[in-house]
Amino acid sequence: MVNVAxxxxxxxxxxxxxxxxxxxxxxxxxxxxxxxxxxxxxxREFPGDINQEMFTRDPQDIYNDASIGIVVETIxxxxxxxxxxxxxxxxxxxxxxxxxxxxxxxxxxxxxxAAEKGLSYLFEGSxxxxxxxxxxxxxxxxxxxxxxxxxxxNGTTNFILSKMKNExxxxxxxxxxxxxxxxxxxxxxxxxxxxxxxxxxxILSSIAYGEFVDCRNIHTEGITGISTDDMEYASAMDCVIKxxxxxxxxxxxxxxxxxxxxxxxxxSLANVEDVFNAIVVSGDAIGxxxxxxxxxxxxxxxxxxxxxxxxxxxxxxxxxxxxxxxxPYNNVIDIGEYVTAFYVRTSVRNSVEAKRFISEVFKGVxxxxxxxxxxxxxxxxxxxxxxxKDFYPKVDKLKGIGSIRNVLSVIRFGxxxxxxx
Amino acid sequence: MVNVAxxxxxxxxxxxxxxxxxxxxxxxxxxxxxxxxxxxxxxREFPGDINQEMFTRDPQDIYNDASIGIVVETIxxxxxxxxxxxxxxxxxxxxxxxxxxxxxxxxxxxxxxAAEKGLSYLFEGSxxxxxxxxxxxxxxxxxxxxxxxxxxxNGTTNFILSKMKNExxxxxxxxxxxxxxxxxxxxxxxxxxxxxxxxxxxILSSIAYGEFVDCRNIHTEGITGISTDDMEYASAMDCVIKxxxxxxxxxxxxxxxxxxxxxxxxxSLANVEDVFNAIVVSGDAIGxxxxxxxxxxxxxxxxxxxxxxxxxxxxxxxxxxxxxxxxPYNNVIDIGEYVTAFYVRTSVRNSVEAKRFISEVFKGVxxxxxxxxxxxxxxxxxxxxxxxKDFYPKVDKLKGIGSIRNVLSVIRFGxxxxxxx
Numbered sequence: 001m002v003n004v005a006x007x008x009x010x011x012x013x014x015x016x017x018x019x020x021x022x023x024x025x026x027x028x029x030x031x032x033x034x035x036x037x038x039x040x041x042x043x044r045e046f047p048g049d050i051n052q053e054m055f056t057r058d059p060q061d062i063y064n065d066a067s068i069g070i071v072v073e074t075i076x077x078x079x080x081x082x083x084x085x086x087x088x089x090x091x092x093x094x095x096x097x098x099x100x101x102x103x104x105x106x107x108x109x110x111x112x113x114a115a116e117k118g119l120s121y122l123f124e125g126s127x128x129x130x131x132x133x134x135x136x137x138x139x140x141x142x143x144x145x146x147x148x149x150x151x152x153x154n155g156t157t158n159f160i161l162s163k164m165k166n167e168x169x170x171x172x173x174x175x176x177x178x179x180x181x182x183x184x185x186x187x188x189x190x191x192x193x194x195x196x197x198x199x200x201x202x203i204l205s206s207i208a209y210g211e212f213v214d215c216r217n218i219h220t221e222g223i224t225g226i227s228t229d230d231m232e233y234a235s236a237m238d239c240v241i242k243x244x245x246x247x248x249x250x251x252x253x254x255x256x257x258x259x260x261x262x263x264x265x266x267x268s269l270a271n272v273e274d275v276f277n278a279i280v281v282s283g284d285a286i287g288x289x290x291x292x293x294x295x296x297x298x299x300x301x302x303x304x305x306x307x308x309x310x311x312x313x314x315x316x317x318x319x320x321x322x323x324x325x326x327x328p329y330n331n332v333i334d335i336g337e338y339v340t341a342f343y344v345r346t347s348v349r350n351s352v353e354a355k356r357f358i359s360e361v362f363k364g365v366x367x368x369x370x371x372x373x374x375x376x377x378x379x380x381x382x383x384x385x386x387x388x389k390d391f392y393p394k395v396d397k398l399k400g401i402g403s404i405r406n407v408l409s410v411i412r413f414g415x416x417x418x419x420x421x
Numbered sequence: 422m423v424n425v426a427x428x429x430x431x432x433x434x435x436x437x438x439x440x441x442x443x444x445x446x447x448x449x450x451x452x453x454x455x456x457x458x459x460x461x462x463x464x465r466e467f468p469g470d471i472n473q474e475m476f477t478r479d480p481q482d483i484y485n486d487a488s489i490g491i492v493v494e495t496i497x498x499x500x501x502x503x504x505x506x507x508x509x510x511x512x513x514x515x516x517x518x519x520x521x522x523x524x525x526x527x528x529x530x531x532x533x534x535a536a537e538k539g540l541s542y543l544f545e546g547s548x549x550x551x552x553x554x555x556x557x558x559x560x561x562x563x564x565x566x567x568x569x570x571x572x573x574x575n576g577t578t579n580f581i582l583s584k585m586k587n588e589x590x591x592x593x594x595x596x597x598x599x600x601x602x603x604x605x606x607x608x609x610x611x612x613x614x615x616x617x618x619x620x621x622x623x624i625l626s627s628i629a630y631g632e633f634v635d636c637r638n639i640h641t642e643g644i645t646g647i648s649t650d651d652m653e654y655a656s657a658m659d660c661v662i663k664x665x666x667x668x669x670x671x672x673x674x675x676x677x678x679x680x681x682x683x684x685x686x687x688x689s690l691a692n693v694e695d696v697f698n699a700i701v702v703s704g705d706a707i708g709x710x711x712x713x714x715x716x717x718x719x720x721x722x723x724x725x726x727x728x729x730x731x732x733x734x735x736x737x738x739x740x741x742x743x744x745x746x747x748x749p750y751n752n753v754i755d756i757g758e759y760v761t762a763f764y765v766r767t768s769v770r771n772s773v774e775a776k777r778f779i780s781e782v783f784k785g786v787x788x789x790x791x792x793x794x795x796x797x798x799x800x801x802x803x804x805x806x807x808x809x810k811d812f813y814p815k816v817d818k819l820k821g822i823g824s825i826r827n828v829l830s831v832i833r834f835g836x837x838x839x840x841x842x
Contacts, residue, residue, distance in 0.1 A: 144444070307560060
């Protein structure tokens with residue numbers, strides 16, 4: 001019999017408790033053992049909940065209970081979760097979590113601590129919800145040199161972008177709908193500003209490249225600047241706009257970025273709609289492999305957490321000791337060095353003059369016309385790939401020119417980025 | 422240091438040897454150990470091959486070498502592979518294979534034998550080439566009750582169907598092209614008759630449902646009867662024709678089938694083109710998750726084989742003891758009981774009379790017209806879902822009726838099947 005304590009009885013935590021109970025028979029068959037939730041730590045009250053006798057508000061009830069071997073941390077956030085996790089390792093418990101914020105911030109330290117004690121720290125639920133991605137990266141693709149990862153890693157923003165594209169809604173309306181329907185939080189900034197996706201690509205990259213990638217070093221842009229006009233142009237170019245998190249191995253360094261991108265409709269990530277996530281992993285042996293499914297939600301995420309528990313019970317878990325090496329320098333190449341093509345939408349006073357000037361500043365641009373009323377003052381163009389640090393000063397040159405009223409939006413074009421060096 | 426012997430130096434076997442050598446550094450980092458190929462068994466000669474000193478034609482050179490801990494069986498086929506595998510277990514070696522034929526035929530016995538000896542028998546490479554699917558099913562989705570699996574599991578047939586659809590070629594021409602370009606074997610029957618896909622869905626189903634599913638009990642149809650005319654009608658109905666292998670849990674029994682199906686273009690499997698494979702797994706907690714990538718080929722498959730070797734070295738492998746229970750009865754429901762809709766293409770002498778007769782025999786059919794020259798004598802219809810055992814006698818009624826010249830093709834419509842009971 002394996003006893004588990006769940007810290008944080010929110011959406012994921014309650015899903016874990018329910019799933020362990022619901023699929024007890026098949027889980028027993030797979031483990032040859034029985035898994036029980038013995039304690040649930042939460043400061044809130046849950047009147048009417050069937051698990052009343054398990055609730056406690058005192059962490060000591062967990063740490064002093066020698067029968068508890070595994071702690072599930074599903075409270076989220078960094079501070080309290082960090083303390084609970086350290087305490088669990090200090091008292092000899094394995095820890096399973098879906099907390100990407102904590103793993104992205106303190107992964108190397110917590111993995112080291114677990115490894116020193118011969119314990120497991122598993123977090124399949126921290127990226128991609130129920131989609132198996134961390135274990136496949138760690139194990140199934142272990143024979144590969146991973147060259148790159150691209151993914152739609154945040155369901156909230158993908159839901160909003162899908163709604164803008166399919167129903168012509170503006171960002172604010174789509175966000176409000178997402179909030180009213182439980183697809184976005186009351187404070188949506190972690191999602192819409194790209195930070196959630198950034199933490200997730202940092203975790204995946206740390207696994208893939210065998211060294212810690214600090215999310216604070218990853219250039220991150222969200223979707224708040226995307227307009228329905230940009231969606232119209234994207235569609236006219238047979239493209240869609242997606243918030244894509246990407247990283248690439250570049251010699252001894254790593255390139256990584258989170259930003260909206262225009263990608264062609266036949267791109268593997270283009271048809272990932274609504275709250276779904278998808279992750280494309282490129283390996284030297286396997287080529288491209290894609291993993292697709294529900295990136296969030298009570299039971300998908302609980303499914304990943306319980307799978308980690310089962311792995312611990314089956315003794316197949318493995319600490320990542322030695323594979324998340326923390327480099328003494330910033331191992332992420334500065335975004336300014338990446339070579340990227342851009343989509344630029346401007347508002348112009350004089351189209352002919354503006355075109356001439358733009359063509360002078362950017363060599364080899366392609367102008368895009370939208371044959372629709374209301375877009376007469378727009379001038380949109382796609383640049384040749386160039387270093388980002390060379391691109392932005394050129395954009396600045398467009399501002400304050402008589403023929404150009406305004407630069408309305410700048411979005412990266414295509415899924416590529418290369419190291420210009 | 423871990424020494425490996427490779428039995429069978431064909432496409433996959435030679436890929437395994439090359440991959441272990443090429444990615445030695447990163448594999449060492451992940452295992453904390455070094456993996457070496459010490460012996461290669463093959464009766465053929467490989468003049469000029471850099472691994473000359475490892476070759477042997479005598480299996481005893483492997484079995485008598487106490488330093489060899491893992492045997493990689495990549496000769497394929499059943500008879501010799503079975504003997505080599507048993508012998509490896511008898512002499513205390515772990516076995517890794519990509520041999521779906523052997524696993525589908527003797528999986529329960531070989532898994533039992535390995536488990537009794539405390540050894541591993543791993544076969545990630547047997548299904549989906551490099552796509553991680555067996556380990557995800559076994560581990561990542563272990564918290565789920567698996568409800569069903571659908572997949573494009575054979576790259577050769579998918580390549581042929583893609584070529585027929587995209588270039589209007591007939592089956593024979595597309596097959597010839599596939600053979601000339603290494604996408605189909607000289608004797609292509611295992612692929613084009615559906616047997617390869619059948620073995621793979623049998624293996625996945627055995628894992629998913631925790632009981633052995635014998636491929637001999639799975640109704641299997643190939644793609645040899647698919648014509649370019651059927652492709653035209655599919656396109657007109659916004660569908661594509663794919664060879665789909667499916668299984669469903671149905672109470673204590675299992676439903677399983679391999680056959681061409683007409684699926685809508687927005688179906689997750691519809692856009693899987695050329696030699697790619699994709700597998701959709703439906704679980705009670707995760708919903709649908711899809712795994713996509715190269716389903717065959719030297720390095721993708723070698724990637725899966727080497728991942729299994731790494732798992733054994735890391736002691737994270739797990740035998741499937743007890744989870745491939747062999748039932749004393751046929752646990753696959755007979756295809757006649759499945760409720761399916763059908764596409765039927767007939768050649769008619771008198772369209773009005775034929776329609777009247779067809780509508781009498783099949784209630785609620787939908788007729789499809791192709792507005793193209795040359796299809797005037799065709800009459801195509803889609804039936805309501807009905808039990809297959811009730812469907813075929815009705816089709817027989819159409820034959821030999823004055824207004825209907827011939828029944829040209831019958832293809833299942835939609836990805837659904839339900840248990841009519």
